[in-house]
Amino acid sequence: MKKLGCAFKKLWVLKTMFRKIGFKLIFIVGITAIVIIGGYTYFNLKSETNILLGEVERHALELSEAVKNSTRHGMMLNQREMIHDIINTIGKDPAIYALRVFNKDGEIIYSNRLEDIGKMLDKYAESCYACHAANKPLEKLAINDRTRIYRSEQDSSRILGVINPIYNERSCYEAECHAHPTSAKVLGVLDVSIHLKDIDKKIGDNEMHGLIFALIAISAIGLIIALFVKRWVDKPVKELVNATNQVGLGNLNYAIKEAGTDELGILAQSFNNMTKKLKDMQMQIFQSEKMASLGQLAAGVAHEINNPLTGVLTYSSYLLKRTKDNPEMQEDLNVIVRETMRSREIVKGLLDFARQSTPKKSSININEIIDRSIGVVNNQLKLNNVVVEKLYDENLPKVTADANQMQQVFMNLLVNANDSIGRNGGRISIKTSEISLPPEGVVTIKNAVCEKNHNLMDNEHKIEGLASIKLKIKNGGKEGFIYLDPVYGRHKNDYGIKIDKGKPVNIVCPVCDISLIDKNEKCPQCGEEIYKIKIPNDGYLRGCAKFNDHWQKWDIVDSSGKRKFVEIIIKDTGCGIPKEHLSKIFEPFFSTKGQKGTGLGLSVIWGIIEIHNGTINVESEVGKGTTFTIRLPL
Amino acid sequence: MAEKYDILIVDDEQVIIDSVIKIASMEGFSAAGELNAHKALERLQKDKFKLIVCDIMMPEIDGFQFINEIERRKIDIPIIITTGYSTVENAVQSLYQGAIGFIPKPFTTDELVSIIHRGLNYWKLLKSRTGTKSEFVYVPCPAKYYRLGYSAWMNLDYDGTVLVGATDLYTKTINTIKKISVMNIDDQTVQGQTCAWFETEENLTHHLLSPLSGKIILVNEKLISNPSLVEKDPYFEGWIYRYIPTEYEYEIKKLIPCSSDRS
Numbered sequence: 001m002k003k004l005g006c007a008f009k010k011l012w013v014l015k016t017m018f019r020k021i022g023f024k025l026i027f028i029v030g031i032t033a034i035v036i037i038g039g040y041t042y043f044n045l046k047s048e049t050n051i052l053l054g055e056v057e058r059h060a061l062e063l064s065e066a067v068k069n070s071t072r073h074g075m076m077l078n079q080r081e082m083i084h085d086i087i088n089t090i091g092k093d094p095a096i097y098a099l100r101v102f103n104k105d106g107e108i109i110y111s112n113r114l115e116d117i118g119k120m121l122d123k124y125a126e127s128c129y130a131c132h133a134a135n136k137p138l139e140k141l142a143i144n145d146r147t148r149i150y151r152s153e154q155d156s157s158r159i160l161g162v163i164n165p166i167y168n169e170r171s172c173y174e175a176e177c178h179a180h181p182t183s184a185k186v187l188g189v190l191d192v193s194i195h196l197k198d199i200d201k202k203i204g205d206n207e208m209h210g211l212i213f214a215l216i217a218i219s220a221i222g223l224i225i226a227l228f229v230k231r232w233v234d235k236p237v238k239e240l241v242n243a244t245n246q247v248g249l250g251n252l253n254y255a256i257k258e259a260g261t262d263e264l265g266i267l268a269q270s271f272n273n274m275t276k277k278l279k280d281m282q283m284q285i286f287q288s289e290k291m292a293s294l295g296q297l298a299a300g301v302a303h304e305i306n307n308p309l310t311g312v313l314t315y316s317s318y319l320l321k322r323t324k325d326n327p328e329m330q331e332d333l334n335v336i337v338r339e340t341m342r343s344r345e346i347v348k349g350l351l352d353f354a355r356q357s358t359p360k361k362s363s364i365n366i367n368e369i370i371d372r373s374i375g376v377v378n379n380q381l382k383l384n385n386v387v388v389e390k391l392y393d394e395n396l397p398k399v400t401a402d403a404n405q406m407q408q409v410f411m412n413l414l415v416n417a418n419d420s421i422g423r424n425g426g427r428i429s430i431k432t433s434e435i436s437l438p439p440e441g442v443v444t445i446k447n448a449v450c451e452k453n454h455n456l457m458d459n460e461h462k463i464e465g466l467a468s469i470k471l472k473i474k475n476g477g478k479e480g481f482i483y484l485d486p487v488y489g490r491h492k493n494d495y496g497i498k499i500d501k502g503k504p505v506n507i508v509c510p511v512c513d514i515s516l517i518d519k520n521e522k523c524p525q526c527g528e529e530i531y532k533i534k535i536p537n538d539g540y541l542r543g544c545a546k547f548n549d550h551w552q553k554w555d556i557v558d559s560s561g562k563r564k565f566v567e568i569i570i571k572d573t574g575c576g577i578p579k580e581h582l583s584k585i586f587e588p589f590f591s592t593k594g595q596k597g598t599g600l601g602l603s604v605i606w607g608i609i610e611i612h613n614g615t616i617n618v619e620s621e622v623g624k625g626t627t628f629t630i631r632l633p634l
Numbered sequence: 635m636a637e638k639y640d641i642l643i644v645d646d647e648q649v650i651i652d653s654v655i656k657i658a659s660m661e662g663f664s665a666a667g668e669l670n671a672h673k674a675l676e677r678l679q680k681d682k683f684k685l686i687v688c689d690i691m692m693p694e695i696d697g698f699q700f701i702n703e704i705e706r707r708k709i710d711i712p713i714i715i716t717t718g719y720s721t722v723e724n725a726v727q728s729l730y731q732g733a734i735g736f737i738p739k740p741f742t743t744d745e746l747v748s749i750i751h752r753g754l755n756y757w758k759l760l761k762s763r764t765g766t767k768s769e770f771v772y773v774p775c776p777a778k779y780y781r782l783g784y785s786a787w788m789n790l791d792y793d794g795t796v797l798v799g800a801t802d803l804y805t806k807t808i809n810t811i812k813k814i815s816v817m818n819i820d821d822q823t824v825q826g827q828t829c830a831w832f833e834t835e836e837n838l839t840h841h842l843l844s845p846l847s848g849k850i851i852l853v854n855e856k857l858i859s860n861p862s863l864v865e866k867d868p869y870f871e872g873w874i875y876r877y878i879p880t881e882y883e884y885e886i887k888k889l890i891p892c893s894s895d896r897s
Contacts, residue, residue, distance in 0.1 A: 299719060299721070302718065302719065302720070303691060303717070303718040303719040304718070305718070306717075306718030306719075306720065306738075306739040306740055307647050307649070307650065307718045307739060307740075308649070309739070309740035310647075310649070310650055310653065310718070310739040310740035310741060311647075311649035311650065311653055311740075312740070313740040313741065313742055314650075314653035314654070314656075314657060314740070314741065314742070314743060314746065315653055315656075317742040317743035317744065318653070318656055318657055318660065318743050320743070321660065321743055322660070337742070340740065341742075344740050348720070351720065351721055361822060361849075362818075362820050362821045362822045362849070363818075363820040363821075400820070402822075
């Protein structure tokens, strides 16, 4: 039972191992390597063996020819002793297994091995077979057919034998001995047999080397792939799995570091992006829930406070009526009534906040709204010894805006200024004025599309807190994105790629790749090509496609001429905002106040100003102070 | 023996009851208070009242349920709703359900006195109507008009703007109007929030709640110079504002069609 379990476990381990992408890759590549390297080694070895054997064969043939030539004289003279001597002498070479001469009947006449002399060879014996296979002996034999490899005994080394037929010659049958008849074609055969021991050893060594090489190569490939997979596949996949698990457990702060640039890197990046968005969304849900419960809380608190306030207000106003003949008391009671009325307004404001009303625009005097806001936060300002300097334009025209929301804006900015000034006191100056500005650098593009109506606005990439216009740029062989400044004529563009000025530039829609270059027109400043972007309901924005040429034209906006704004500048002498924070302060949930703030204040302000088609800008210097500039269109 | 009072005040806070009784008695009205709706309903069976001032947020039976119960029991006493949860939604809902007035907490003596006077006047009108059935007491608003409770009316014009005014019943309950204060052109009104102030010869100020949210585009200047116009011809010459309504579709659901008055 235990063994069976163990076997199952092994099978399971194997199965899970085979499921691994790395293992699969190694397996496939390993098999391919085995086939290729194995095949290569096999054919390589085979050809080497052939070359070696060919060499031996050539050597044997030469030897056989040499023996034949050196014994020729002896044969002619029929001097058998001399032939014996020659054969014996040559046959002493240890490499030579046998050196024999047969007559045509198969009788061994000469041999380096004396015991063989006089022996008859069967026609079907090893050395005879090539010629005698067809019963009738062949007279001519090709070189290849004259060699053979055999073993004399079962376990001995291989032997290469070469037969060299000795043909009848005129000098043979005309010699005095008349040993051979004229009719005979072949008189005998010289058989040279050479040991292949050394060669076989060499071949064996070669085979061994080949095998070792193949094994090393295959394992090296496997190892390299394994390392590669481990480094570039396993590790990032493990990291991804880990990250997914973390996110699954609710840890949305988990981000994959060192994502790399390959496909898995891109996956990791988009994973990070996803968690970031999830987090933002969660935060938003959390925040809206928080706001909703805050609203409920505010409403609840309002209710609870309103009841006791009713007691105070009714009794005090009742007393006020009853003490008409006591002016001193009236004065004091009036204070109570007035302050209770103020509390009533504050609670009403709380309820209004809970209701989160849509803007209710009316014609308002901004100076009054600022005064009202200062009134609300005045006590806080006094606590910090903050002096408020009012530089109002008394003839400021009225703007159409939601008074409550505007008050919220100024209150928030004042509270922020107060916070940044801290306990040591400082100054907040508020300046209002009417200004008129050319559209450049003021009008913000909030909507832009390509000819096929694909949205070009990119909320991900913001320039000074505004969604940018994302365009795809093709420059030489490179592709990338540029993010155009959405503020008309401001040109704080971000370039996603380095632009090679020498090469032609094409600007296309990132969604459908349709070209945004207008071939019909050229830049009036530099003569280069221009791009043309559709602004829904507001005509086209045109601009020079050349890097560093900032020509831009938006006819509809230009034709409307200068625009009038009410400008409110709120300047404090507080601690200032570090540069790295400046671009983020209008983002929701960005807060440096930690637990003290929600990080929503400025983003709400941003939203309010946005609804009013206005702009808000911030300038700040650490240690010197911050200046907010709000412009509301007239 | 059934006792007779002018006002029944229903609130779960004793201090509110005490203050209302005090103010009422200062004005020469008699008042009694109950801490919850159950007791108030019992008290209504026992004693006679001319006006009920009722809180919304109360344990067990809340103000809205209380109005329904009063209606179900066919108790013909006008109700004024008050609440610390003083949102416009509550104001609109109260008037929609049949309350004749809404007074958000905390209120001043003057505010309470004004609305009590209006309530008691309403009771008088009600009495006179039931006394002589066929007698013509007030002019109901034209059939195609809509009204917010018994106070303000509105009529949608073909151009999408609305005309807003006060109903005859409302002006009849506030007696002689001395002065009308209005909001400015371009101001934004919210349904259920005060949009006009009627000063009477008794030096009371009555709030008229706006029947709709919208932007004021016209104010009836003739009415400002001659406030009695609203009493003489409340539905035509006596109009107060012309609005561009902002949330008409949504808010019309909380208005009562005047055609229902004639059935």
